[in-house]
Amino acid sequence: MEAPYDRERGRAPGGGDQSGWQGDQHGHPEPRQDPYPPGYDPYAGQQPYPYAPGGHAPGAPDPYGPPHGQAPGGYAGQPYPPPSYGPGHPGPPQGGQGYAGPPEYHPPAYDPGAYDSAGYQGPDDPYLADSYHHDPYAGRDPLAQDPVGDALYDRAAHPPPPSGSVPDPHGLYQQPPPGPHAPDGGRWAPTPAPEPDALSRHLPHGDHAATTEFTGIEGLMNRAGETAGSGPQGQRPGPDDAFAHLFRDQQAGPGQPQAGGGGQPPRQAPEPAPAARPEPQAAAPSGKTSKAAGLLKSSAIMAAGTLVSRVTGFVRQLVLVAALGAAVLGDSYTVAWNLPNMIYILIIGGGLNSVFVPQLVRAMKNDSDGGEAYANRLLTLVMVLLGALVVAAVLAAPLLVRLMSPTFADDPAANEVTVTFTRYFLPTIFFMGVHVVLGQILNARGSFGPMMWTPVLNNIVVIFTFGMFLWVYGTQATSGMGVTTISDEGLRLLGVGTLLGLVVQAVALLPYLRAAGFRARLRFDWRGKGLGKAATMAKWTVLFVLANQVGLIVVTQIATWAGASALEDGHSGAGFIAYSSALLIWQMPQAIITVSLMAALLPRLSRSAADGDTAAVRDDLSHGLRTSAVAIVPIAFAFVALGVPMCTLLFGTAGESGARSFGYVLMAFGVGLIPYSAQYVVLRAFYAYEDTRTPFYNTVIVSATWILLSALSFVLLPARWVVAGIAFGYGVAYAVGVRVAWRRLKSRMRVDLDGARVVRTYIRLAGASVPAAAIGGGAGFLVLRSLGEGAIGSAAALAVGGLLLLAVFYVAARRMRIEELTALVGMVRARLGR
Template sequence: MNFARAIATVGGITMVSRVLGFVRDMLMARYLGTGMAADAFFVAFRLPNLFRSLFAEGAFTAAFLPLFSGTLEKEGQDSARGLAEEALAIMVIVLMVFSIIMAISMPWVVAVLATGFTDDPAQFRLAISLSYITFPYLALISLTALLGSILNAVGRFGPFAAAPVLLNVIQISGLLLSRPLGVEAHWMLAYGVPVAGLAQLAWMILACRRAGMGLALRRPRLTPRVKRLFALLAPGILGAGVYQFNLLIGTNLASWLPTGAVSYLQYADRLNQLPMSVIGVAVGTALLPLLSRQMAAGDHDGAKASLSRGLEFAGLLGLPATVALLAIPGPLIHVLFEGGAFTAEATAATAAALQAYAIGIPAFITAKILSSAYFARQDTKGPVRIAIVVLLGNIAVSLALIGPLGHVGLALAPGLTAWLNVALLAIGLRRRGLLALDARLTARLWRMGVAAAGLAVAGWGLARLLHPWLYDGQGLVKVAALALIVTGASVTYFALCFLLGAARPAEIRGLLRRGGAKP
């Protein structure tokens, strides 16, 4: 599968998952709202979400996949499968021990995640109880990530990208069944997390067997290859997870603000995550195996070209998403979430947080791509040193902005420091001779910017024109109005891209053909 088709596969399936995620979030807004139970659940859900991002989309994949790809390239499939089985055996033991330690320490863990909850004993106890239920997801998603990395390395991107769909489907089912069963929504959501983890792991086991990469459980041994894996993994957790750690900082500080602040940030981040996941994760997922093979073969020119094409895809799709969230946050939040327990006041507060988050979207996507070049070289220490600087910067900016801006300041801080992350990553790659933006990329970026400005004007204008439909209409009328705004703005953007030469239809069709052009 070529690079562009891999991006399309991962991005397309991720979009399906995110659409289902929005359905879940719309139901959560109506069932949970932004009260005490919602804040407690979001804190409990933040912990397994952290590890999902670290392992499924971050540190484990970044450490394991280049090792596996290099072994596959140089030593063949049997040796690569042996590496995976050695890693699996050690992971099972480590995850069991870690899960026991975390279960014993859960009250202290929740106190660290949401220090403000300790002033409300009822909310604190609820958050602890929900965290006990959700935490087993850590072990399940870690094993799922191992199997998913194997499939990505052999060019089977679809199954791993589809795994999050199961989480959304199970949580949607839980919300819909909560009232008929007489069980409160936050409990159904919490129990759905480990159930989804089991379903995802079973799905990946079947996918690996179909791909001829089924694993056997060996006796645990610290072989040299496993030691190398964990040497890469330890620093990689911080390097790949800087965004999630920044969110944890924001969640903790938000717990000190009036009730609802944690929920405002959570709902805003759900929309913010859409372009980051569909674009950043898709490009990063497709790019890492490609760069790993190129690095293993010593093809540094090919690696630089691949980075430029990855940044081009990210710019083409990431810029319009960023501008849309900046231009029309109110209509998006109003149509998607407002209703039931989610009030107009919550819409205004969430929309302000969404705009603040959106400032960092291009930086987060770019950092995901640039980090892939480090990980492909089996260098996890470089991003770690940078991540420490970014984390300290995020804490400083968060503390400086929480007073004057409240929860909006907490949403703004990770976006501002993400640009620092991009600058430091880019400087490091240039020093290593791995980053040189080619003429095609530099010529097209400014054209994409002009097209994105056109999108902003079109989106804002259509929102004003359709204001009565958006705010006075009911149900499907509101959805239709929002769909018209999004469609009109998108058509404007891509029409301008084609007119200005930021993209060409023939190139896109050629890249997406099976066996089409390579980076």
């Protein structure tokens, strides 16, 4: 480009005399003279004023002025250096001078050699990106030149748009400054938005807009870079390519000399601003799919740990029955083991599990230390309370045994063995509490697995203990060991080994806490730190557990009496150990599926409830009920159909009569698993709202119903069927309770709880399970009758009946188009890669 301020053609571009200067070698005609009269300012009234001291911020570069090292009026990226100012070439107005009019424009000389194969490597020209568009200034400047002479850009063949559609060029100075994410106008012009109705009229070669891809300069350059980087020879566009110079501009580094010569100094590359360090943020769910995927992932981790824990728990129960039998000695160990569990849950366990989880979540959200101080205060308080409780319970062990089983308390041998076991087991209360607090701290921090996996260590220790006992004394069937013949060493071995299992279970969580960034410390500054509010809410949970445990105490008394009476009639396996063993099997699906699902869902429910997001609480509640029902409903009917072969296979060491009695109790539990699981899910919504009073009232109703039905079983049924009646009443009581809890929750939230959809899912699942249970149970009964109730016959009956039940249920559910099952099958198939 020639000197933009050259008003005197008799002067050379450098400002000297024209002698020796050959003039315009490219044949450009004489430029036009200044169209503005002296003293006329075309920019008057424009804000900001581009040529006034106040037109821009003091010390800041003039947004309308030239870059550093560039002549005023020049354009960035021009391929020819601007001349210096000199006589006849006025520059910017100096102090004390008036405005001399706008700079005079001199048309540039087009030199095809400037874009030869040597490459154009100078700064980028923002106006060059639009050089192939139709020139809107032809009407204003008849001397304007087309950039190329190729027929592809012939104006006669491709006429410009109608007049009046071209914006005023001065409008460029009136545009607002670009946003922080707008395209860089100093580098490339923005790609115009597609106009399907008009573009096809001006496209060369008759291309149609519907089939033409408008990528803009950015897309062309990206593809050029990919081609250059991926081709075998590093392909570059040839010199005849209309966009070759753009490719060379993109590849040129800052400060490289330009083709075509010239002395323009290279522009300094701006110093890169320090990268902003992003704030750490928790990944938010990206929708229903992400939310369900995250929940299923957490639930899968917990379910895996719970499954292994339950499997090892089965093994533990198997070796217990093998070592102590299904009579009074086995009942004594079971009663002594349940006592610390009942006391722990009664005093503090329910509050820790349900009340303090929302409190921990809120402390992590609101406290500056992420809730660590609150968690340490809670841990210290629990340790102090449980330590004092253990001392008092050990001293009151004989009274506790009498409370649990008057039948054993009246038998001196059974009472002595039961009290001894109880005193060994009561210190486990302390370690249960520590384990739960540490595990809930990890759950609140998003680590769900350790709390579900560490019980496996407990079971392994106890299994090893019973293995040693069997190695020394043999099975109960071979040794005939009972409450009158067991040795003190045997009592000590079982007592210490059982206690050691809980110690290992609690201590095993400490490494996970350190990995999660939590440091456990004793803190006794309890006053005014929020624990009072949690304790106030926990009192209702304690009453809730009390109502539940009252029912368990009554059931234990009835079951121990029924077992002793049935044994006198020649029927073993009808006592409390039968109830506990069947309950262990029956609760396994609940612990693996429902508890794991809700443990992962409870923190999210708590956050939604705290935010007042009723719709999110409803959706999560409905999702939890329907997702758990897909597995819970068919398994409940499977217990009814295959309860006997399950127990004869698992507890064959108790004898055929005792194992069959276990199976009858499991069948009676059966269908009650459905309301039992649903009740657990619904109560979690109350805990999310920090409402512990309603679950207490609901549990009072459940316990009262269960006690009434157990008493009716005690009065109306023979001794060998009393425990089965108690198990059936357990499910009926929870069916009443879930109905009451659902109505109370709906009244509290004042929204529809998606009840119609939930009930429809349960009914359709039950409709698919009934024929499956009938077919599978009938086949299992035939196999068991043919092969006997031994290990082989029981395994064959369970395999045949179970496979038929599963196949019929799946076919029926798919025909009913149960969407929850379809989603579950799709997830499993995706995991398997099919």
